[in-house]
Amino acid sequence: MSNDEILLELRDIKKTYRMGEVSFPVLHGISLSVKKGEFVSILGPSGSGKSTLMNIIGFLDKPDSGEYNLLGRAVSSLSEREMAKLRNETIGFIFQNFQLLPRLSSIDNVLLPLFYGKVPKKERLPRAKNELARVGLSEKTENLPKQLSGGQQQRVAIARALVTHPSLLLCDEPTGALDRNTGTQIMEIFKELNRDGMTIVMITHDRRIAAYASRTVHIIDGNLYSAEEYDAMMEKDIASVEGGNAHD
Amino acid sequence: MIDFFSMVKMSFTNLKNNAMRTFLTMLGVIIGIASVIALLTIGQGVTNSVIDKISGLGGNNLTVSINNRNVKKGFSESELQRFADIDGVSGVSPSLTASKMIVLMPELTTAKYDGIYTTSSRIMGVSEYYFLSSNNQKGVAYGRGISSYDIAYSTNVCVLGYERWQKLYGNYLPIGETIKIENVEFTVIGIMNKTIGLDTSSNNAILVPYSSAINSLKTGLPTSIDVYFESAEVSDSVIVAVDALCAELLNSSDGKDYSLVNQKEVTDVVLTVTDLVLGMLAGIAVISLIVGGIGIMNMMLVTVTERTAEIGLRKALGARPSVILSQFLTESVILSSIGGILGIGLGMLISYLASLLIGYTFTYSVSTILLAAVFSVFVGIVFGILPARRAAALNPIDALRAQ
Structure with a gap:
């Protein structure tokens, strides 16, 4: 079960977006390692670079420099084809807006990753059904996304992420489009998955949601801070603001 | 995958x-x-x-005609054989044409018919290849065509052109009936298909074995023959060989004494x-x-x-x-x-x-x-x-x- 084995490791990751003459540095040398079985939340305000970081972890985006190892493999050395394979087999994505294909039924949405992976045809349907049952949607397999509530759609997305038995669940604001109550239900699912050994990295701006994680790191202006560093920095900032006020 | x-x-x-x-x-x-x-x-x-x-004829034959009868009266049996022996030739059919008096003899049959008892008709002497031509217009509609046996033994049989049949017999099918051509009795063995197109020569004619035409009807040797190709591919080489043979037989080098007409050229x-x-x-x-x-x-x-x-x-x-x-x-x-x-x-x-x-x-x-x-x-x-x-x-x- 949960042990000290490292699942993913980022070392000094830098990323700058360029738009013509202007360049926007987004990540200033980020280092992070996640162990197997951990539930890490990356907490930061909008514009902090947290989405870019998530895309790099899911190698949907390439860093300008730095090293990224996933399961002991250097991601930057992989071809696009190998990346697609690794993504299919090891990472399950959960998005804020669910990202279900609107014209496919729940079951077809869940079948998609199996279709792209090398899963034998006769195994696909039982696996997809099983996964939908796990998130409590056995009755909704033939429904289109628009016939489902937001919470149900996110649960289809979770089933889709889990159907390939990934090593890592990568969540981007998973409750951002849900009401508070439904969001809580979704977070309970993640908590249970983590209890069963799933490694989860979640990106959010919501402290309450981040609290479900076993470890929280903060991202501010493209720099990563541990909870302790963040608290210390906050105290210092607040003190300096108060000190400044005192001078007035 | x-x-x-x-x-x-x-x-x-x-x-x-x-x-x-x-x-x-x-x-x-x-x-x-x-x-x-x-x-x-x-x-x-x-x-x-x-x-x-x-092309009523189709492109699968070549018509050889003697233009100058002073040079040559017609092609003999052995000369016909030489045309037939050319590589790529499936057969030859002389086309003898003559106009003859014909008499229908109802007394020899039990048939009742209205129509002409005595008239004149075009007679064509042909070989069995005339009927084997790939052009299906040359097929027989009823009965049979002239066979190699008929040629060899100069049997007195005839095949009626479609329109000739209609004129003589109406819709009565006269197979087995006898027609007198120049006082020689010929038995009707078949009726031709109706031909359309440019070559409608058989429509109004009575077709007989060319050997019978020569022997019984004294038409003389054929001055025109149709040479049939085995296939369209060999036509060019056959034409060259036929031309050479004609030049030899007619002892003519300028080609004016005879003519070769190939429907294929037209088509x-x-x-x-x-x-x-x-x-x-x-x-x-x-x-x-x-x-x-x-x-x-x-x-x-x-x-x-x-x-x-x-x-x-x-x-x-x-x-x-x-x-x-x-x-x-x-x-x-x-x-x-x-x-x-x-x-x-x-x-x-x-x-x-x-x-x-x-x-x-x-x-x-x-x-x-x-x-x-x-x-x-x-x-x-x-x-x-x-x-x-x-x-x-x-x-x-x-x-x-x-x-």
């Missing part, structure tokens, strides 16, 4: 979701393929009927002209097909742009670029193939209606249809590859962000 069936199913779903746009895009291919099929089929039908009209000229016209028409039709293809490319490019987010998601779920490429390519090929099938149907319908309107026999060639089908798939690939490559090359993150 990605299975073909799932890919096709997915493509159909995508195409169905925009049924109107899919249909309009497909219309370009439908019109393109339909015009290719219609023009080629109508062109072929019209050409066939023109060729039929021009070749017509075919060259019609092929040229057909080629031009097909070229125009192909242009409309290209326009249809550009329509597909345009629609697929729009589709790729619209589905950018979807492509990104698929990549996030582990779709390899090659899979994305094949998916979009499958869509455009399905689009163009269905368009092609509908176009073939529409084209056939148009040419069928045209055949009713213009009045030629409706024909179609399987090769034209296959060509059109292959071409429509080809259009789908050629015009689908650019949009499909664009989709495959999309950066997943840009694609996801597009939503």
Whole structure:
């Protein structure tokens, strides 16, 4: 079960977006390692670079420099084809807006990753059904996304992420489009998955949601801070603001 | 691996979701393929009927005629054999023609008929090859034709031309009846098909074995013979050999004493002209097909742009670029193939209606249809590859962000 084995490791990751003459540095040398079985939340305000970081972890985006190892493999050395394979087999994505294909039924949405992976045809349907049952949607397999509530759609997305038995669940604001109550239900699912050994990295701006994680790191202006560093920095900032006020 | 069936199913779903746009895009291919099929089929039908009209003989024989009877009275049996022995010649049939008095003898039969008892008719002396000619107009409608046995034994049998039969007997089938030609009794053994076109010589004639014509009717040796080719391919070499043999037999080097007429030459000229016209028409039709293809490319490019987010998601779920490429390519090929099938149907319908309107026999060639089908798939690939490559090359993150 949960042990000290490292699942993913980022070392000094830098990323700058360029738009013509202007360049926007987004990540200033980020280092992070996640162990197997951990539930890490990356907490930061909008514009902090947290989405870019998530895309790099899911190698949907390439860093300008730095090293990224996933399961002991250097991601930057992989071809696009190998990346697609690794993504299919090891990472399950959960998005804020669910990202279900609107014209496919729940079951077809869940079948998609199996279709792209090398899963034998006769195994696909039982696996997809099983996964939908796990998130409590056995009755909704033939429904289109628009016939489902937001919470149900996110649960289809979770089933889709889990159907390939990934090593890592990568969540981007998973409750951002849900009401508070439904969001809580979704977070309970993640908590249970983590209890069963799933490694989860979640990106959010919501402290309450981040609290479900076993470890929280903060991202501010493209720099990563541990909870302790963040608290210390906050105290210092607040003190300096108060000190400044005192001078007035 | 990605299975073909799932890919096709997915493509159909995508195409169905925009049924109107899919249909309009497909219309370009439908019109393109339909015009290719219609023009080629109508062109072929019209050409066939023109060729039929021009050539009652067909292109499979060569007529050799002695122009100067002072040089040679006619071809003897042994000389006929020399023509028959030329490589690539399937047989020869002399064409002896004479006008003779004929008498019908109802007293020899039990038949009752109205009509002429004594008249004159054209008599043609021919060989069995006259009936074996690949031109089916030369076949017999009833009874049998003249056989090699009839030639060898100069039997007194005759085959009536279609119109001659009608004039003499009306609708009564006189097989087994006797006709007196120049006081020699001939037994009717068959009736010819009605011939149309330029060579209608047998229609009004009575055909007898040429040996009987020479022996019984004293027509003299044949001055004209038809030389039949084994196939169209050998015609050129046969013509050279026949020309050489004629020069030898007539001891004539300038070629004025005899003439060689090949129907193939006539039909070749017509075919060259019609092929040229057909080629031009097909070229125009192909242009409309290209326009249809550009329509597909345009629609697929729009589709790729619209589905950018979807492509990104698929990549996030582990779709390899090659899979994305094949998916979009499958869509455009399905689009163009269905368009092609509908176009073939529409084209056939148009040419069928045209055949009713213009009045030629409706024909179609399987090769034209296959060509059109292959071409429509080809259009789908050629015009689908650019949009499909664009989709495959999309950066997943840009694609996801597009939503």
